[in-house]
Amino acid sequence: MTATENPQLQLNELIDALPGGVVGGAGTRVLSAYATAKRIYAGRPAEQKTLLEHAIGVAITLFDLGMDIDTLVAAMLIHTPLESDTLDEIEAQFGRNVTDILRNLNKLDKYTEGKQSASEHTLEAIRRAVLTIVAGDVRVVLIRLAICLQDLIAAKTASAEQQQAVALDARNIYAPLANRLGIWQLKWELEDLAFRYLQPEEFKTISKALSEKRDMRNARVKSARDKLSEHLGREGIRATVTGRPKHIYSIYRKMERKRVSFSEINDAQALRVIINEDDPEKPGLTDEQRKQANYTQCYRALAVVHDIWDAMPEEYDDYIQHPKPNGYRSLHTTVRDESKHRLEVQIRTQQMHAEAEQGIAAHWAYKEGGRPSPALARQIESLRNLLGTMVTTAEHDEINESIGEEVLADRIFVLTPKGDVLDLPLGATPLDFAYMVHSQVGHRTRGAKVNGKMVSLTYQLQTGDRVEIITAKQAKPSRDWMNPNAGYTASARTRSRIRQWFRKNEREQNIEYGRAAVEREMKQYKLGKTVSADDLARHFKIDKTEDFLAKVGFGDITTAQVGGALALLQRDMRANLAAENDTDVVEIESRHSEPDRPKHKGLTVLGVAGLHTTIAACCRPIPPEPIVGYITRGRGITIHHIDCKQVQAKLVREPERIIEDVDWGSESGTFSVPYTIEAYRDTNLVTKIADILKGQNINLLKTKITHKQSGTSAFVLAEVNDLEQANWIKGRLEKIDTVITVRSR
Numbered sequence: 113m114t115a116t117e118n119p120q121l122q123l124n125e126l127i128d129a130l131p132g133g134v135v136g137g138a139g140t141r142v143l144s145a146y147a148t149a150k151r152i153y154a155g156r157p158a159e160q161k162t163l164l165e166h167a168i169g170v171a172i173t174l175f176d177l178g179m180d181i182d183t184l185v186a187a188m189l190i191h192t193p194l195e196s197d198t199l200d201e202i203e204a205q206f207g208r209n210v211t212d213i214l215r216n217l218n219k220l221d222k223y224t225e226g227k228q229s230a231s232e233h234t235l236e237a238i239r240r241a242v243l244t245i246v247a248g249d250v251r252v253v254l255i256r257l258a259i260c261l262q263d264l265i266a267a268k269t270a271s272a273e274q275q276q277a278v279a280l281d282a283r284n285i286y287a288p289l290a291n292r293l294g295i296w297q298l299k300w301e302l303e304d305l306a307f308r309y310l311q312p313e314e315f316k317t318i319s320k321a322l323s324e325k326r327d328m329r330n331a332r333v334k335s336a337r338d339k340l341s342e343h344l345g346r347e348g349i350r351a352t353v354t355g356r357p358k359h360i361y362s363i364y365r366k367m368e369r370k371r372v373s374f375s376e377i378n379d380a381q382a383l384r385v386i387i388n389e390d391d392p393e394k395p396g397l398t399d400e401q402r403k404q405a406n407y408t409q410c411y412r413a414l415a416v417v418h419d420i421w422d423a424m425p426e427e428y429d430d431y432i433q434h435p436k437p438n439g440y441r442s443l444h445t446t447v448r449d450e451s452k453h454r455l456e457v458q459i460r461t462q463q464m465h466a467e468a469e470q471g472i473a474a475h476w477a478y479k480e481g482g483r484p485s486p487a488l489a490r491q492i493e494s495l496r497n498l499l500g501t502m503v504t505t506a507e508h509d510e511i512n513e514s515i516g517e518e519v520l521a522d523r524i525f526v527l528t529p530k531g532d533v534l535d536l537p538l539g540a541t542p543l544d545f546a547y548m549v550h551s552q553v554g555h556r557t558r559g560a561k562v563n564g565k566m567v568s569l570t571y572q573l574q575t576g577d578r579v580e581i582i583t584a585k586q587a588k589p590s591r592d593w594m595n596p597n598a599g600y601t602a603s604a605r606t607r608s609r610i611r612q613w614f615r616k617n618e619r620e621q622n623i624e625y626g627r628a629a630v631e632r633e634m635k636q637y638k639l640g641k642t643v644s645a646d647d648l649a650r651h652f653k654i655d656k657t658e659d660f661l662a663k664v665g666f667g668d669i670t671t672a673q674v675g676g677a678l679a680l681l682q683r684d685m686r687a688n689l690a691a692e693n694d695t696d697v698v699e700i701e702s703r704h705s706e707p708d709r710p711k712h713k714g715l716t717v718l719g720v721a722g723l724h725t726t727i728a729a730c731c732r733p734i735p736p737e738p739i740v741g742y743i744t745r746g747r748g749i750t751i752h753h754i755d756c757k758q759v760q761a762k763l764v765r766e767p768e769r770i771i772e773d774v775d776w777g778s779e780s781g782t783f784s785v786p787y788t789i790e791a792y793r794d795t796n797l798v799t800k801i802a803d804i805l806k807g808q809n810i811n812l813l814k815t816k817i818t819h820k821q822s823g824t825s826a827f828v829l830a831e832v833n834d835l836e837q838a839n840w841i842k843g844r845l846e847k848i849d850t851v852i853t854v855r856s857r
Contacts, residue, residue, distance in 0.1 A: 625665030
């Protein structure tokens with residue numbers, strides 16, 4: 113559908129072209145949307161006509177792309193102010209799908225405000241940010257492309273400054289997006305119109321040169337077209353051959369790239385061969401068989417072209433076998449005609465042509481039940497996972513469409529207070545944002561606002577959030593920020609910058625922290641003066657003991673690693689204790705400040721708290737397991753699991769000593785739980801166990817490791833809060849790669 117000077121006529125033609133026309137069909141919804149838009153825009157009388165003309169133009173562009181009715185309805189309403197009452201009214205009349213498109217369209221516009229002349233790095237971030245919306249609803253991006261095209265068309269009566277702004281938007285943001293989505297129809301229109309405003313003299317020069325030789329060129333193209341059509345018909349190849357005009361901006365880029373004048377561009381003429389996919393002589397083919405048959409016809413047509421004219425092998429590209437990253441498929445060849453003029457020929461099927469012109473939008477023509485087709489879903493997934501990176505070279509806008517490694521599903525894009533776009537990992541927090549802006553901003557962070565509201569530093573940012581960091585001159589990082597389990601950061605890069613600050617600014621404090629941590633570990637292993645910090649430093653191959661202590665205090669070397677090193681040093685000291693018949697047996701035992709009795713201050717007996725109670729070692733019950741009490745002689749009350757064999761025996765012999773009214777109570781307590789582990793031989797098992805418990809701040813009361821040639825055995829006594837935590841430990845120990853079995857209690 114082509115543009116006319118009469119928008120109302122355009123609207124009527126659009127409605128007539130829709131399924132069902134005006135009465136009872138899709139046209140009714142579009143006409144109703146137009147009436148609603150006209151009423152809403154009446155509140156802006158000076159702009160009403162312009163807004164309606166613009167909206168109709170956007171809807172027609174989207175219709176030409178084969179978009180669905182909800183998209184056309186949303187296009188009519190694109191200038192609706194996003195007030196809740198107005199949107200509620202539109203949703204009641206046209207459905208949630210339409211209002212979601214309008215909301216997302218408004219969100220998308222935040223990325224591009226005032227970015228026409230931004231750096232290539234910033235523009236690339238904006239393009240990728242916009243394309244993340246593809247994962248939600250590709251129609252939003254397509255509407256924005258159509259809006260940009262209509263802005264360019266309307267700009268012919270605007271001021272030079274306004275023309276420049278719209279054209280920069282088109283060239284720097286929307287034409288590259290159309291390219292990535294494979295929508296060549298819009299890409300070329302956006303580029304040519306933007307070129308007209310940005311470089312008017314060059315545009316006029318090329319336009320004039322094309323116009324002066326138009327008759328001669330048209331005659332040459334017509335002769336070549338007729339000749340190729342005749343030869344294809346002789347070979348029984350059903351196809352349509354058309355002349356393909358070279359776009360002005362494309363010619364300009366080639367002139368710039370090759371540093372030649374227009375007169376030296378002798379391939380400004382081209383043909384396109386579109387294979388007819390409906391072959392009545394081959395009914396009953398499967399989809400795959402039909403596709404392969406159509407591919408064969410493309411290659412047969414290529415052979416005909418090369419039979420007629422002299423091929424230029426260096427100018428041949430097979431995008432059928434090797435599609436471009438945006439999904440584009442076609443055969444390209446360049447030949448020399450009888451007059452030795454270069455002639456470009458493209459060969460493709462009807463579906464390839466639709467996809468080449470309309471890109472991702474083409475699949476909406478095949479939607480089922482109002483949903484995008486599987487082909488669209490596959491292309492969206494391909495765009496999200498295999499997005500081609502754009503590189504602008506010194507020759508101006510030469511596009512490198514190689515596959516990038518970026519996976520957009522794992523990225524978010526947020527805005528600074530000035531509207532700049534930052535690319536962050538999924539799950540990023542305000543601290544990740546602050547350190548992305550600058551390390552000093554991160555170091556001085558004291559709070560954050562997201563979309564104008566205060567949030568915690570552990571808040572997970574979402575694509576589209578506008579983030580403001582609150583800083584203080586005397587502020588400094590917190591050590592908690594380095595802990596990946598604390599939720600302050602999602603980026604290893606952020607934590608690395610925080611570690612660098614502590615490494616540089618608090619060395620003396622790190623040494624003291626490290627010295628205290630090492631002394632604690634050495635006391636737990638009861639090594640006395642037999643092992644020193646110097647021995648540990650040498651074990652870790654660090655020349656200076658202070659450097660070793662600083663690394664421990666800073667966290668580069670964990671206390672679990674120190675404990676593992678002490679265990680190994682202890683093993684070496686006791687190697688001579690190996691069993692006579694098993695020379696590789698080494699037994700390592702460590703005791704970690706086990707209390708005289710477990711803490712269980714919430715227990716009540718007969719409704720009374722604070723009585724002297726002890727958890728029975730035979731069954732070691734843990735909340736919320738059912739329990740009973742047994743009155744001992746002189747040792748208070750022992751607490752047993754209700755199914756404990758010992759307490760069941762006592763119930764028969766001494767029923768008067770059993771107390772059933774025992775309750776865990778509401779106060780928290782801790783309980784020691786033993787685990788017996790059998791594993792394949794693993795000298796690092798103690799370190800693996802310690803790391804698991806350390807990561808959850810679980811106290812390791814006692815460990816006993818025995819290494820034999822046949823395997824490794826371990827006894828672990830851990831301090832837990834409840835049954836859930838005890839079961840979690842058992843499950844995590846079972847997942848250690850060398851572990852065979854884990855038994856508890």
